[in-house]
Amino acid sequence: MKVLIVGAGRLGTQIAQVLAARNEVTVVERDDTRVSELRGVLRAHLLPGDACEPGLLERAGVSTSELLVAVTGRDDDNLVISLLAKRRFGVRRVVARVNEAENAWLFDRRWGVDVAVPATTPLISLVEEATGATDTVALLRLSRAGVEVMETTITAGSRAAGQALGEVTLPAGTIVATVVRDGRPTAPGPEVRLLPGDELLLVAHEATEQEIHAAFQ
Structure with a gap:
């Protein structure tokens, strides 16, 4: 298309x-x-x-x-x-x-x-x-591969705000595909420190939206 x-x-x-x-x-x-x-x-x-x-x-x-x-x-x-x-x-x-x-x-x-x-x-x-x-x-929900793409936004009140990505305990089978900051996407490494306003796109195999929310919010 x-x-x-x-x-x-x-x-x-x-x-x-x-x-x-x-x-x-x-x-x-x-x-x-x-x-x-x-x-x-x-x-x-x-x-x-x-x-x-x-x-x-x-x-x-x-x-x-x-x-x-x-x-x-x-x-x-x-x-x-x-x-x-x-x-x-x-x-x-x-x-x-x-x-x-x-x-x-x-x-x-x-x-x-x-x-x-x-x-x-x-x-x-x-x-x-x-x-x-x-x-x-x-x-967006890649059912054939058994994975799902989800989104979460870091706010000032998020538990993950200020943490390095590697310090966040993710649900099993979940990876952070990109961190969008100031409109610019980046391929994040574990050293990337999460800031309020960051938007994360995650690829998950089994995790639910509630589990993703609990990890970051």
Whole structure:
């Protein structure tokens, strides 16, 4: 599936990481510095520029994309991008992030939005909403391999805050696949010290979400 993601902040980067495993992903970001930071880190085609401009969307391949995910930090941008994608380019499925709760009423099919997702929605739920397909379960919960991908966020009140990753006792058959800090994913070693705001993606063979929560929270 061809996916176009607009916005390479923390959330957009995470979604690109997950979807790029089995899809052709392009990410548009207006911040040139952010694009430079992600080159060689994110396995996706990166394109700098303002996606509110139809010409840039065309260069990004919107006309052949099956899914567009607008996750910039500005609701007005997400709405304009969604409207262009649906009305001008006929993208089959458009998902848009709602940053400010008072703007939620605008995010509907009149603006080209198929699925409106509040900013507080967890990553996995957002990707499931975005793809709208049952095979998303195969992407995030790898049932054939008997493993599951889970997410947890370190807060100031988390028991793991300030600890090195190697000091955290993980459930059997569980590994930390990545730590996302300030929107940048890293392959963590045991010496990495966990900080409030860190988001962890874990691959588990038998552990439950409750066990993962107990280990970090």
